[in-house]
Amino acid sequence: MSEVIYAALIFFVISSGHLIAAESRQTHSNHVIRKRQTTTPTFTQNPYSFTVTSCAAGGTVGQVTATVTGGTVTVYTISSSSGKYTIATTGLITLLTATPTAETFTVTAYATTGFTATATVTVTTTCSSSGSTTTLDRTPPVFQQSQYTFSTACSSTQRLQVGLILASNSRSDTLNYTILNPLGSPFFVDPNSGLIKTYVPLATAGTYSLTAQASDPYGNAVTVPVTVTVSGTCVCSGTAACAG
DSSP states (O other), X not given: OOOOEEEEEEEEEOTTSOEEEXXXXXXXXXXXXXXXXXXXXXXXXXXXXEEEOOOSTTOEEEEOOEXXXXXXXXXXXXXXXXXXXXXXXXXXXXXXXXXXXXXXXXXXXXXXXXXXXXXXXXXXXXXXXXXXXXXXXXXOOEESSSOEEEEEEOBOOTXXXXXXXXXXXXXXXXXEEEESOOTTSSEEEOTTTOEEEESSOBOSOEEEEEEEEEEOTTXXXXXXXXXXXXXXXXXXXXXXXXXO
């Protein structure tokens, strides 16, 4: 007697809006389901609330953590409008100044799955707004170029170095670099060095227009346009190398 096999490809829509393809195969009473799913990062809590008590540049503000199924979170970025806070790739938020102000900002986590997640962080402070020995400098930093243009080829290498943006102020302070419109692009900037990198494989050729910001410990900030051109015919499959 011949064996009858039924096969169907079923698509499910989960709450996050992503499609999951599941292959359902039945041989008489046997039922096998295979699922392939891509997930977004999830923060351990949202929102976060921290109180700053260490009133010195480099002082710890607090730790944020995100995880993702089937991948890792490689980068965190911060959208601090005051420029007085920075975040490491570990999710540790620290001070850039001895005179921090209370602020609410957004932290974005980037995962190797290609998805991002955001969390709200509210910081209160017991530090003096003027500081005992610090004289505020109201002169904003200046970028070395009025605009930056970089080009790179398709690659499956994560954290590919794309280009360096540099700024300085009159006091030669350590500056904090951010990209103000990172969503939808595979790029981020190292907050300490100004080096622009990729956090996922460059799977799409084209031109990306970014806006980068440099801020000093006194709340002064300056922006600059950055254009990145990705060349080649980019074809990526999973973790395989891109062709192009």
